[in-house]
Amino acid sequence: MKDIDPRMHTAEHLLSGTLVAMFGMGRPFTTHLEKKKSKADYRFARTLTEEEARSVEERVNALIDADLPVREEYLSREEAAAQFDLSRLPDAAGDRVRVVHCGNADACPCSGPHVASTKQCGRIRLISWSYEDGALRVRFRLEEP
Ligand SMILES: [Zn+2]
Structure with a gap:
């Protein structure tokens, strides 16, 4: 992963976590994170309604406003595999897997x-x-804090 904006990167975690919690979809299978705007693709059978999208936005902004501490934890690959889908993680990541937590959210x-x-x-x-090519594509941007 190259030079990614830490703000965007963290926002993508919160956005994806919220979509997983609200709709039961998996984490995105691809993301394009850039400073100005980003996009993420999810396996989901339809697009969102305006109301759903605004409610996702609201929930993510509430998590941002809660100013949750972001911390890292290292697990063995085995421990991590028991809790997470590691299929997008390169094998080169080694035996220890870094898990990033946003508070408890x-x-x-x-x-x-x-x-x-x-x-x-x-x-x-x-x-x-x-909804494009069998996936839900969400585009988002960040305004200055
Ligand atoms: Zn990240």
Whole structure:
């Protein structure tokens, strides 16, 4: 993973955690995280309604406002595999798997950079959401904190 904006990276965790909790979908199978705007693709059978998208946005902003501490934890690959889907993690990641926690709201194996606490993300804004090629694609950006 190259040079990713820590704010975007953390916001993607919160967004995906919220979608998983609200709709029971899995974590995204691809993401494009950039400083200005990002997108994430999820296996889901339809797009979201405007109301659903705004409610996702609200929940993510509530997690950001709660200023949850972001911390890392290292688990053995075995321990991690019991709790998480590691299929997107490169084997090169080694025997120890880094799990990133946003307070108690979200935990996800990840090797990227993150902010120290969620308020540093700013405000999330969902730009668009659509059903494309069998997947839900969500585009979002961050406003300055
Ligand atoms: Zn991450």
